[in-house]
Amino acid sequence: MTVTGSRGRRERLRAETTAEIKKVALDLMASGGPDAITLRAIAREMGMTANAIYGYFATRDDLVTTLINDVYTALADAVDAAWEAAPATDPAVRIEAWANAFRTWALVNPQGFRLIYGDPVPGYQAPEGGPAPDAARRVCTGLTALAAAAWPHAQRLYQGSTFDWSDFDPGLLDKVRPAFPDLPPAAVALALRLWGHLHGLVSLEVYGHLRTQTASPEKLFQEELAQLTQTLGIPRGR
Amino acid sequence: MTVTGSRGRRERLRAETTAEIKKVALDLMASGGPDAITLRAIAREMGMTANAIYGYFATRDDLVTTLINDVYTALADAVDAAWEAAPATDPAVRIEAWANAFRTWALVNPQGFRLIYGDPVPGYQAPEGGPAPDAARRVCTGLTALAAAAWPHAQRLYQGSTFDWSDFDPGLLDKVRPAFPDLPPAAVALALRLWGHLHGLVSLEVYGHLRTQTASPEKLFQEELAQLTQTLGIPRGR
């Protein structure tokens, strides 16, 4: 009956319901794709009416934005964890760990990948600055860590390049430059190019465009990684 | 009043209406994204009832499949034309022409790119073997031409690789092997990897994921191409 106890109960119930809405939405997405995320289906699953959800999320797009944030954060956690777990002494292994974690997460959560990187849901309009700027930055920062690990060996590839700090988003640089003070602009460009390599193969695979052409996307991806570390000039072994 | 004249008229009207449906659908897509492709909106635009469209396409998905085919074919035409127009004597220029045509087409037709490579339309189910197998194969074959042009210089990168013909789709190989009889399996793997590189950067750009990080996706892409030809060991100039 204390003030905090009472208000705490209200808030706790509210938080629980919010969590259940998100959980049900993610379950629906996992089984039926992002398209299956509908307020009415969520409410049905929860034994409520669709309008009850408006007490927790202003619009469906708000809910979707929150989901994207959660899912994108989970992806960022996964790749960060893989990076941390790999030995800091072996850049090649670390880069491959990051990349394999990225691909594996995408294959395990294909609908989540679509939610983040594809057209999430019919008619969805992302908010200003993207639906999950923080998670996106975390992934980008992780990529920059790959680039930083590779940079001592790879910088020779960027002799003639003309990248400048002004080519990149200040918000990204705010996170990246303090973490890697010695890195030049070209290394950030390298990070984004790495992203392109990985994203391209993985998204072709997730969307089924590779399946029609090859039986072994896995082999393709591992070959990509092998060539990548080799091209960047990263020594293998400890 | 001849038999052929009469039947010709019917068929001509039918063909015209079919073409108008597709044109209106593509216009709607261009202005409102793939989501805007709805039978009711198309019919509204044409002064018809939505159900009238069922006389021309069995379901909405059938219409979408046809659209994907048309759009994918247009993309294939664009990249093929760029490839043909570039001098056969300079592989680096030819590869860059192909890649730039790919990116340019995607930036000019972002909604088309989404239609082909993303989740096309709410609830759309692609038919067996993909919506546009021929166009997809054409693009893949074009990529293999890039790989073939690069192969004499790049094959050293695939010394230890273990690719086999059985790793790839027979339907793809039927088109590719006659055209490039001397090419080993690893070269097809290279083609798919090239696809990944280009697709990754372009799709990140089209879906706005790069915009949040860099002001110059163009520079990034050109750098990618420069490194690509360099890595593959393709000599520049004639």
Added chain:
DNA sequence: ACCGAAACTTCACGGCGTATAGTTTCTGCA
């Protein structure tokens, strides 16, 4: 005990794909 807010329901609107049935219009043949 009671007030007020929060949580939730009910009803309604317009949009969607599409199945069924009915209507108009045109073609080809006797």
Added chain:
DNA sequence: TGCAGAAACTATACGCCGTGAAGTTTCGGT
């Protein structure tokens, strides 16, 4: 030339969707 039949199209209906407005229930705080 007239008419059967097919083709083109409309009307109506069903269940799905997001969402707004208004009404009802529930419950913590005084």
